[in-house]
Amino acid sequence: MIEIAGKPVRPESLSGVPDSGLEKQILAAMAADSTAFRYGTQAELLFELSLRAQTVAAARELDRSGMRFATFRRSKCNPAFWNRTNEGGFRLKPGASPSAAILDIYRNGRSYATECATAMVIVYYRALLAVFGEQKFNRVFPRIELMNWHHLDRLLREIGLMNRFSLYLPGDRRYFANPDVDPVTPELQGENVIEMGGGLYYGHDIGIRTADQIIKALNQSRIEDADDSAYLMDSAGRPDFGKLYRAFQQN
Amino acid sequence: MTPGTYRPIGPLERLRRTGGTGMLKNRFAGMLRRRKSDAVRMLNDEGLSFGTLYALRPEIEKAGIAGELSEKNRAALEICGKIAQDPKLLASGGIDYGDQTVHSAFLWMFQTGARDDGLGEAYDEALDLCASVLLRRYRETAILPELVDLIFRRNRKRGYLHDLIWAFFESRDPGALRYIAKYLRSENARDTELACLLLHLPRAGSSMREKANLYRSYLNWLDENKPFLYFTGESLQSSNQPEICGVDLGAKYLCKNISPRSRRPADPLTQQEQESLSCFARTKEPDRAILSSYSRRLHDKDPARWEQWIHSPVEKQIETAKGETGRRAL
Numbered sequence: 001m002i003e004i005a006g007k008p009v010r011p012e013s014l015s016g017v018p019d020s021g022l023e024k025q026i027l028a029a030m031a032a033d034s035t036a037f038r039y040g041t042q043a044e045l046l047f048e049l050s051l052r053a054q055t056v057a058a059a060r061e062l063d064r065s066g067m068r069f070a071t072f073r074r075s076k077c078n079p080a081f082w083n084r085t086n087e088g089g090f091r092l093k094p095g096a097s098p099s100a101a102i103l104d105i106y107r108n109g110r111s112y113a114t115e116c117a118t119a120m121v122i123v124y125y126r127a128l129l130a131v132f133g134e135q136k137f138n139r140v141f142p143r144i145e146l147m148n149w150h151h152l153d154r155l156l157r158e159i160g161l162m163n164r165f166s167l168y169l170p171g172d173r174r175y176f177a178n179p180d181v182d183p184v185t186p187e188l189q190g191e192n193v194i195e196m197g198g199g200l201y202y203g204h205d206i207g208i209r210t211a212d213q214i215i216k217a218l219n220q221s222r223i224e225d226a227d228d229s230a231y232l233m234d235s236a237g238r239p240d241f242g243k244l245y246r247a248f249q250q251n
Numbered sequence: 252m253t254p255g256t257y258r259p260i261g262p263l264e265r266l267r268r269t270g271g272t273g274m275l276k277n278r279f280a281g282m283l284r285r286r287k288s289d290a291v292r293m294l295n296d297e298g299l300s301f302g303t304l305y306a307l308r309p310e311i312e313k314a315g316i317a318g319e320l321s322e323k324n325r326a327a328l329e330i331c332g333k334i335a336q337d338p339k340l341l342a343s344g345g346i347d348y349g350d351q352t353v354h355s356a357f358l359w360m361f362q363t364g365a366r367d368d369g370l371g372e373a374y375d376e377a378l379d380l381c382a383s384v385l386l387r388r389y390r391e392t393a394i395l396p397e398l399v400d401l402i403f404r405r406n407r408k409r410g411y412l413h414d415l416i417w418a419f420f421e422s423r424d425p426g427a428l429r430y431i432a433k434y435l436r437s438e439n440a441r442d443t444e445l446a447c448l449l450l451h452l453p454r455a456g457s458s459m460r461e462k463a464n465l466y467r468s469y470l471n472w473l474d475e476n477k478p479f480l481y482f483t484g485e486s487l488q489s490s491n492q493p494e495i496c497g498v499d500l501g502a503k504y505l506c507k508n509i510s511p512r513s514r515r516p517a518d519p520l521t522q523q524e525q526e527s528l529s530c531f532a533r534t535k536e537p538d539r540a541i542l543s544s545y546s547r548r549l550h551d552k553d554p555a556r557w558e559q560w561i562h563s564p565v566e567k568q569i570e571t572a573k574g575e576t577g578r579r580a581l
Binding site for chain 1 (some may be wrong): 372376380484
């Protein structure tokens with residue numbers, strides 16, 4: 001169910017929804033769900049649809065970027081834009097352009113290697129860059145640190161918080177847990193993914209796959225006496241679209 | 252090494268502690284030139300620590316004396332070699348985990364090596380991996396207090412912590428949460444912040460009195476809920492505020508211990524317990540919390556009255572629990 005300014009709205013009555021399939025699919029799913037998706041204005045709803053679609057696009061693009069997988073201890077970044085921290089995260093260099101630094105990851109993917117959680121944060125920054133545009137993005141995100149769910153910008157804090165929802169939508173961040181992982185590969189204790197729609201998920205290094213394929217891949221890294229299979233957790237990290245929309249409006 | 256265990260300090264160990272790694276390497280190289288057998292004997296000395304063996308790896312390799320070392324030292328060097336190349340080489344089949352020497356080597360590496368955390372990135376990675384192997388494969392829960400101290404020391408240095416923290420929770424030992432809890436009353440703000448994060452508590456106040464109160468109330472909470480705690484699957488890899496341990500309210504209501512790993516009851520439920528649990532599951536969420544807390548306290552205080560209460564209709568149970576909780580009868 002969708003409500004704008006307290007009134008129920010039918011998807012077909014909305015103007016300005018792009019014809020591309022994904023936004024319409026998301027809108028239809030929201031309308032069909034019993035949970036109310038509430039917005040102050042139509043523009044706010046369109047902002048969320050756009051950011052969700054751009055998140056999916058950014059995930060596809062990162063999958064093709066050539067960025068490799070590495071544990072935090074062995075992570076790698078382009079020193080022209082980023083300083084590598086003691087924890088293995090990447091901190092934007094003083095004076096570097098935030099938008100150029102994010103785009104460099106996509107253009108020079110081979111110069112970067114990191115874990116799946118950091119890849120998710122990169123995807124969200126790339127999507128925000130597409131929606132905000134370069135100048136606004138640089139104003140809103142002057143300091144960026146890429147290190148899984150920690151040291152997140154306050155505007156992105158919610159992507160690191162897992163909550164249950166009645167409906168999961170493209171652009172949500174999900175998690176496959178692997179409880180019986182082999183202890184020598186703690187990096188495979190789970191896989192952070194972006195929900196892509198159509199039953200597909202993007203995970204860094206694992207690619208764009210179905211849930212079964214991801215579970216099968218994780219199960220291959222279990223300890224010999226494993227009892228439990230990997231599984232998709234019934235929760236998601238979901239951006240606070242309202243907060244991001246206000247930042248978009250105010251800058 | 253359990254606290255208070257005496258471990259002798261060998262000659263090479265003493266050399267590194269007094270003169271540093273540079274002096275150790277120089278003197279060791281001299282020893283190798285003059286009398287190789289003395290160098291080998293010192294490496295095999297009981298008082299050698301993992302940090303010293305690790306520091307001398309290049310010299311040992313160059314001198315070709317690895318074959319003359321003790322089984323434990325050889326196993327430790329093999330483990331280090333594989334970690335340096337690719338830790339995946341230690342996955343199933345990469346090393347014989349059933350070999351007692353391998354087990355002892357992992358234990359020795361962690362117990363004598365933790366104090367030298369920070370010796371280098373590869374060294375710290377080896378410590379992390381030892382901790383996870385010891386806890387997940389060998390169930391060596393005796394290392395937990397030392398592991399927690401290592402986590403908090405490294406946190407102060409702003410080093411990479413997540414694998415150590417993951418290893419700690421792989422023990423699936425709710426009782427070990429008390430080792431973390433002691434840092435709630437630390438004077439160091441980074442300690443209390445991390446302890447709150449790991450125990451899923453709101454950030455502690457800054458005064459020592461507030462910290463002491465939080466510590467006490469957490470221990471009371473742990474005492475009340477420990478038999479009913481289970482591991483949720485959340486971790487720092489999945490969330491920035493993970494709830495790593497949760498309370499199974501149904502188990503607490505029935506006062507039945509559960510397995511923290513599987514969340515299954517330690518003993519199978521009787522027919523009557525299953526029926527009670529079904530009624531409990533149909534109550535509203537806030538009522539479930541009240542019922543489980545009341546049940547746990549009544550069970551401890553007056554088992555005979557608890558027997559009567561748990562077999563009364565659930566609506567009556569709620570009424571009693573709310574009434575008595577309000578009057579602080581329990």
